[in-house]
Amino acid sequence: MVGAAGLAASGQSGAEIPRRPLGRTGLEVSALGIGGYHLGSADSDAEATQIVNEALDAGVNFFDNAWEYHQGVSEERLGRALKGKRDRAVVMTKVCTHGRDKNVAMRQLEESLTRLQTDHVDVWQIHEVIYENDPDLIFAPNGAAEALLEAKQQGKVRFLGFTGHKDPSIHLKMLSHNFPFDTVQMPLNCLDATFRSFESNVLPEVNRRGIAALGMKSLGGSGELVSQGAVVVTMGLHYAMSLPVSVTISGIDSLGVLHQNLEVARGFQPFSAAEMQTIRDACRFDASDGHMELFKTTKKYDGDLGREMHGFPSSAELPA
Amino acid sequence: MIPLRQFGRHNVKISAIGFGGHHLGDAPDEPAAVRLVREAVDGGITFFDNCWEYHRGKTEAWMGAGLAGVRDRVFLMTKVCTHGRDKALALRMLDESLHRLRTDHLDLWQIHGVCFDNDPDLFIRKGGAAEALEQAKKEGKVRFVGFTGHKDPSIHLKMLATGFPFDSVQMPLNAFDANFHSFEQQVLPELNRRGIAALGMKPICGHGSPVQKGVLTGEEALGYAMSLPVTTTITGIDKPEALQQALKVAQDFEPLQPAAIKALRDRCRQYAADGRFELYKLSLQFDNPEARLAHGFPLDMQQVEVREMLRMADNSGRPFPPTK
Numbered sequence: 238m239v240g241a242a243g244l245a246a247s248g249q250s251g252a253e254i255p256r257r258p259l260g261r262t263g264l265e266v267s268a269l270g271i272g273g274y275h276l277g278s279a280d281s282d283a284e285a286t287q288i289v290n291e292a293l294d295a296g297v298n299f300f301d302n303a304w305e306y307h308q309g310v311s312e313e314r315l316g317r318a319l320k321g322k323r324d325r326a327v328v329m330t331k332v333c334t335h336g337r338d339k340n341v342a343m344r345q346l347e348e349s350l351t352r353l354q355t356d357h358v359d360v361w362q363i364h365e366v367i368y369e370n371d372p373d374l375i376f377a378p379n380g381a382a383e384a385l386l387e388a389k390q391q392g393k394v395r396f397l398g399f400t401g402h403k404d405p406s407i408h409l410k411m412l413s414h415n416f417p418f419d420t421v422q423m424p425l426n427c428l429d430a431t432f433r434s435f436e437s438n439v440l441p442e443v444n445r446r447g448i449a450a451l452g453m454k455s456l457g458g459s460g461e462l463v464s465q466g467a468v469v470v471t472m473g474l475h476y477a478m479s480l481p482v483s484v485t486i487s488g489i490d491s492l493g494v495l496h497q498n499l500e501v502a503r504g505f506q507p508f509s510a511a512e513m514q515t516i517r518d519a520c521r522f523d524a525s526d527g528h529m530e531l532f533k534t535t536k537k538y539d540g541d542l543g544r545e546m547h548g549f550p551s552s553a554e555l556p557a
Numbered sequence: 558m559i560p561l562r563q564f565g566r567h568n569v570k571i572s573a574i575g576f577g578g579h580h581l582g583d584a585p586d587e588p589a590a591v592r593l594v595r596e597a598v599d600g601g602i603t604f605f606d607n608c609w610e611y612h613r614g615k616t617e618a619w620m621g622a623g624l625a626g627v628r629d630r631v632f633l634m635t636k637v638c639t640h641g642r643d644k645a646l647a648l649r650m651l652d653e654s655l656h657r658l659r660t661d662h663l664d665l666w667q668i669h670g671v672c673f674d675n676d677p678d679l680f681i682r683k684g685g686a687a688e689a690l691e692q693a694k695k696e697g698k699v700r701f702v703g704f705t706g707h708k709d710p711s712i713h714l715k716m717l718a719t720g721f722p723f724d725s726v727q728m729p730l731n732a733f734d735a736n737f738h739s740f741e742q743q744v745l746p747e748l749n750r751r752g753i754a755a756l757g758m759k760p761i762c763g764h765g766s767p768v769q770k771g772v773l774t775g776e777e778a779l780g781y782a783m784s785l786p787v788t789t790t791i792t793g794i795d796k797p798e799a800l801q802q803a804l805k806v807a808q809d810f811e812p813l814q815p816a817a818i819k820a821l822r823d824r825c826r827q828y829a830a831d832g833r834f835e836l837y838k839l840s841l842q843f844d845n846p847e848a849r850l851a852h853g854f855p856l857d858m859q860q861v862e863v864r865e866m867l868r869m870a871d872n873s874g875r876p877f878p879p880t881k
Binding site: 368369370371373432433465525526527528531534535536547548549550555 | 673674675676678737828830831832833836839840841842852853854855
């Protein structure tokens with residue numbers, strides 16, 4: 238396991254959480270963001286509200302979500318928690334057409350806005366671009382790409398993006414359409430660095446185009462990198478945050494996890510290139526068959542709605 | 558008569574259709590399995606597939622019983638299941654396979670389930686399974702060696718890039734594969750170029766789902782796979798009807814014309830696009846419990862599908878032999 242010995246992996250207590258430009262949007266976002274899925278997994282509405290409020294007060298301003306997380310509960314929780322504080326937050330949510338048309342997308346946007354109790358989202362992304370034909374379906378006539386442009390024109394969303402956790406080649410296929418994406422979200426962690434790597438294959442391209450990179454799954458999605466012994470929490474998060482990304486979105490389902498991650502983010506200083514290489518090398522063997530990055534190698538992290546739209550068995554029938 | 562085809566660069570001929578061993582374990586009992594094997598031999602099938610870990614040895618034992626007395630009329634293959642583990646384990650498995658199959662040699666011994674990105678590295682490492690293949694060949698326990706996997710063409714190409722002198726390579730080949738992570742496009746031409754025998758499998762995608770969904774018939778699926786430049790197409794046989802269908806398609810088989818091939822590919826193209834009928838490429842469903850365990854992938858015993866998979870494999874959920 239790569240531990241903290243020799244490498245200072247936590248930030249400085251009391252210092253501020255750094256802000257970074259969100260690509261060319263003109264917005265500045267905190268280096269640590271709050272993941273929406275886990276907000277829906279928190280024990281209660283009250284704890285979710287407290288997570289959001291404490292995060293805001295600590296200087297976190299980026300909040301992730303998706304129309305389909307917990308059947309809307311994640312968006313509702315975020316909407317309630319941000320009531321009266323909406324303008325302090327950069328709110329992102331995602332549209333879940335999974336290949337269906339523009340009308341489905343526009344309907345979902347209205348539902349997201351209602352649940353989030355706002356008249357606009359700052360970033361609207363296409364969710365879970367993980368099937369090989371998703372780019373074709375998204376850019377087909379009357380597809381989701383048209384919905385993105387229309388929503389922007391209507392002022393209901395400010396910036397556009399997409400996300401997926403499966404394969405760099407699918408992300409690159411999306412980018413090849415030269416659509417004016419402002420953000421691209423992807424898994425980035427110290428094992429990804431040497432296995433079906435978004436860090437090597439997608440991140441440089443996104444940086445080159447001036448698109449904001451949003452990192453996720455810094456610890457494997459459910460902490461697999463830690464529970465299976467590849468890396469300690471602080472080191473894994475610090476690695477992900479040291480990459481050239483605007484924000485690292487972290488799943489936080491309790492105040493305990495929030496406090497732990499805020500400690501890494503406060504006064505954050507990126508690892509040096511040599512330190513990054515040391516960590517990559519130490520993780521190389523664990524990375525080599527993808528058994529801790531299950532979102533790439535199994536069906537475990539692929540949502541049921543997307544599976545249904547693509548004719549795949551549900552998670553109950555085909556868990557991994 | 559079932560056509561015979563040349564086994565790669567060797568002067569050996571095998572039947573254009575092969576008897577898939579895994580499904581034999583789904584036969585109701587040993588006498589039924591023995592009858593299936595005998596009828597297949599009488600029907601002109603000479604290629605028999607099996608594997609050390611199928612149904613925890615049951616299919617090897619049943620096939621061994623079925624081939625008693627006719628062993629020398631067939632070309633017998635089984636597979637070794639180290640999943641990255643070492644040479645000594647491989648050789649132990651070989652002796653168990655020979656014992657169950659009631660023979661003193663295999664015609665072909667293949668590395669099973671090359672499905673994980675690091676399998677080629679683990680295979681060729683010092684003390685790895687590659688050394689077992691060489692030694693078994695030298696000792697006369699196996700005539701030819703190869704490998705198989707159903708996951709990704711890039712892993713097959715990485716195995717070939719190790720430079721190991723394989724005699725055969727097995728892979729999924731069907732009308733869906735033609736347009737999705739394609740072994741047909743990426744691996745098959747390379748094997749043909751090198752004179753390595755190509756063995757096709759999963760002609761109906763493993764469990765026949767596209768036939769059940771009405772996309773194509775069993776005959777069409779088998780006809781497509783057998784028309785590719787392969788030595789044999791291995792199809793799962795669990796009951797007399799499956800055997801009869803395979804024998805019927807293979808009888809005096811003539812490859813489909815290019816136009817018919819193209820029409821089948823085109824019909825399957827929209828389903829191939831997201832891999833919905835080729836779950837073996839996209840999920841761990843077809844990666845057996847032993848392989849997952851050897852690679853440290855989790856087995857969630859709360860999941861119905863995992864429990865069913867373990868039951869089908871007569872597996873306890875604990876690695877055998879122990880991994881650490």
